[in-house]
Amino acid sequence: MLAIFLKTLPFFALIGLGWVAGRIRFFPEEATAWLTKFVFYFALSAMLFRFAANLSLAEIFDTGFVLAYLCGSALVWIVAMAVARIRGEGLAPAAMEAHTAMTGNTGFLGVPMLVVLLGVQAAGPVLMVLTIDMIVFSSLVTMLITGARQGRVSVALLGALAAGLLRNPMIMSMLAGLAWSGLHLPMPAPLDEFTQILGAAATPGALFAIGASLAARRAAERVAPAVWLSFAKLVLHPAAVAVAALWVFAVDRYAAGVMIAAAALPVAGNVYILAHHYGVAQARVSAAILISTAASILTVPAVIAWVTGA
Template sequence: MLQVFLKTLPFFALIALGYGAARTRFFTAEATAYLTKFVFYFALSAMLFRFSANLSLSDILDWTFVSAYLLGTTAIYLVATIVALVRKRGLREAAVEAQCAVIGNVGFLGIPMLALLLGDQAIGPVMLVLAVDLIVFGSLIVILVGGGQEKQANVFASALLGLIRNPMIVSISLGLAWSALDIPIPAPMNEFLTLLGAAATPGALFAIGASLASKSAERISVAGWLTFCKLVLHPGAVAICALILFPVSQSAAAIMIAAAALPVAGNVYILAQHYQVAPARVSAAILVSTVLSVASLPVVIAWVTTLGP
């Protein structure tokens, strides 16, 4: 447990460094926005392309794995939605809260951290988790939240366009297409992707911390509930599905559970801000879940590493 905590500590130290730089205004909000854009569109895309180009679709696509993760995630999504509706928050706010309860920071935090802690075999399953989050739940929130503002056809078009324009989906798809063509990556291209992709981990973690400096801790009770959903209920539900209901290999289950234990993703705030639906609530959930994950994530990772192959 202590050993795992010490291994995760550098990741959270980088987040803290970004937070401190932004909090002291040494790193401005504009600088954070541009760093995030660089990581999102260039560094992380290069990393994902190189990873997926060295995998085949059969290495990634596992329908039992998808079923287990989707069922566990949907269960907590429904719990968070029902709780929000009982509090009379309305469907749009309920959808945003449900997104906080199940969508973790897989792209910026999960891929680099879990690949380092759980080995290269974690890359394929983590990318599959990322794909399910983006394709299924990323589309769902646009439909539920945007449905009240646009015509139904426009909502579905917006969801589809959002997927097509998402550099993480594009880079994974292009990488798998390259792999399917069975073309080796030329040495100069591989070195370029390696060099650019190496900036993804420190850049993403610093950007997470810098973005947290602008987050508030308002509505702390709701943020606490959503954090409990994300850090405890979500990995718990996924564990039940992956180990009992739709049993996958122990190593795949470990990776899936660890991915589910990640704190709330920053892109939920972007959507909430765009549609002006509970952005302060989402902001608080991101801040609280990220801070508490410093303690909770090592516990989960220490447990899943005991599951064996």
């Protein structure tokens, strides 16, 4: 456990460095926004393209793996939705809480960290988790919130969701990489080195940006729901995914371990972007991101130690 903690410590130290820089205003919110844009559109996309270009669809997509992650995540989603409704929340805020409880920071934290800690072969399972989160659950919460406000889900909304996915650089970079691999195209040395150099900026850039963005968040409002959502994300989500992967669908042990580790990641920052865009549950989502990220310094190493037997 100590060895895993020490391995994860540099990643969280980078987050802490970003938090300090943001907190003392050496790195203001505007700078954080531009750094995030660079990582999202360029560095992380280059990393994902390079990973996908060296994988086949068969290495990424496995029916049992997909079903295990979907079922485990859906169970947590349903529990969080039920808890919110019992507290008297409307459909839109309840859906946002459900989304918060099972959407981890797979893109900015999981891809860089888990590939380093669990090996390059972890790239395929991590990309599959990222794809399911973006395509299935992000679409679900958008449809529920919009449907709750408009009273229906229109064809125009479905078209907008599809267009949004196609404009997402992470989705497009993965699709481009898989297409490159599927067509058995050679990877020219200059292109390989270009994506390697640019992709290498994703890890420090993403972690620093996470920390800097956390500096602007507060946990003073809606603390109780935020603590519950953080518990659901850091404990219930990996537990539910573990049961589904190891005992229900009998997923390959290594792939299941990567999936469980990905499920143990703290709440993703893009959940707040959705909450802010729709004006729903912003305070509790923001607090859950802050609390879950701080607590994950201890919980993520514990989960990784368990799945690796360290």
